[in-house]
Amino acid sequence: MQADAKGVLTGVHFLDGDHACCEGTLAAGARFAAGYPITPSTEVVERFAQRIPTVGGVFIQMEDELAASIAIQGAVWGGAKAFTVTSGPGFSLMMEHIGYAAMTETPCVFVNVQRGGPSTGLPTLPAQADMMQAKWGSHGDYGIVALCPNSPQECFDLTITGFNIAEEFRVPVLMMLDECVGHMTEKVVIPEAEQLEITPRRYTKLPPEEFRLYEPREDMVPDMVRAGAGYRFHVTGLTHDERGYPSMNVETQDRSVRRLVDKLKPFSNGRALFETEDLEDAQVVVVSYGITSRVAQRAIQLARAQGIKAGKFRIISAWPFPDQAIDALAGRVKAFVVPELNLGQMVHEVARVAAGRAKVIPVTHAGGTVHNPEVILNAIVEAAR
């Protein structure tokens, strides 16, 4: 279906990534947000608080991140599209509720504008060091989708994509911005509402007596209901059977946890989002994401100017990791260079998929600023040798 025009600020704008992300939530149909202030992410909900009363919806500032990250899930079961926004320490506090959303298959969006860590770290400065936490931070096995925009325009576009994926797969989607992308201001084009494709919630068409809350369809995703519609359903974070009832047996655990992970397999393969450039003849592929991909772009240009066959692979959907695409490259390139604003996180995934067929060279950085392109260039030169 097309977007509800009430939330779409059609036009050409000059916005920072946080504000563009907010416009993305509104265009995607989010009418509920709960937040707790934390730098450098607060601008997303500040704008939402300003915009939503004239669009028609609710923003509530909760007492902490635990409250914000569960209030949005109450709102989702009440019928809303909803999201929360945080950074660093707040992201750590939200981990339990990312697990709850995964377990209860509550479609919702968490925006994390990454800053330097650990702990309070660098509140106003960038990092990309929450990438593994996004995937593994909550206890147990579960599936999430994580998206990494690298510009304000993409903060708008990908936020809509994120909401659509959340609805299609009934998963929490994590928008993994970084402080640079969140705070950089660029041109953002917001199209007409009818040009924006929005995935509606997949409500069951079955009557209450035939409906089972966690009966998966062929794509492994169950249909949804909302409170107040007469279904008298039960939602629990305990391991549950298809009725939604707690079931403490090994078979149910195995069946349900595997489904939570397996339903996202398309994102390892055909549905993975990425951007490539100059891969046809590439011997060295720079794999990067977020703000680092823009620094890497310069390094690739400099390498090409030196006659090195360097190419670009920009990860957009980081989780599930785009196995298939990296696998296809690993057999024919000499090396992967992986710069990221952390001491080595997604590089482990590249190495896992490359499985020894190509060299994998991390270019680490503890955060606080971006890489110097020369450092990435040096790694490319080294890799090409």
Added chain:
Amino acid sequence: MNEATLETPFEMPADAQNPVEPFLRMDRMPHIWCPGCGIGTTVNCFTRALLDSKADLDKVAVVSGIGCTGRVAGYANLDSFHTTHGRAIPFATGLKLANPELQVVVYSGDGDLFAIGGNHFIHAARRNMDLKVICVNNLTYAMTGGQTGPATPSHVISATSPYGVFEPSFNLVQLAEAAGAAYVARWTTYHVKQLARSMEEVMKKKGFCFIEVISPCPTLYQRRNKMGDGLDTMKFYKQMSKTRNGAPTSECALTKAGEIVVGKFVDRDRPGYFEMMSAQMHETLGDRYASPEVMCSEC
């Protein structure tokens, strides 16, 4: 059991049904609660309150946290949510704001609502969020084996206070009043009529309502403190309870073996969260304010 009962066999009529059965998920029985536990009694009162209030059951949602009382959501034949530990109130806040036609009841225990969830309780009360909070206070963490909680009275023996509790406990009704609750009452599981009536009252009252129900945990609390079984606890409640409607909540603190002040302590009108939000937005935005249509249009 008394012998006369045994000598008079009772034949269940074939079409007999307990009047509360339609409110319960009978396919989930038997429940997990221990013999003598008071939670089932409170659920019985709750179902009678729902019956008497003639609420549209499709529009009543129950939200629980974690713990023995947290399991209430799983047995209520309503839209029901068993959330994370301590977070029933913020979940309920989102649910209510997205779908204001729902009557949202938070049903949880003393540890869940007042230790790990204490911050949420005071803020929801401050906002006067339209939630009906029922706290079954068994004075301990029962699900995990009877540890000290924020409502455990001094000198009580618990799994984590083997030499006796020495830190002071919260007076839950005073806390609720101070934080801004519109309605505050306390009963014990001995006071089934009064409790059911209070529950019916809050179903019809707007704003943040709080009912504390003192309830036995014979398996852990009473046993460890040599206070007898479920029946002995009923006798204790009967003997030690004093009904003082309107009593200052500051005089209602609980002790291990002292008087239990019960009654309705607070019943006041404060503007609710939605009302305040709407008034403020109308004042500042005028005609530009669009009343919330939170639910997605395709619903």
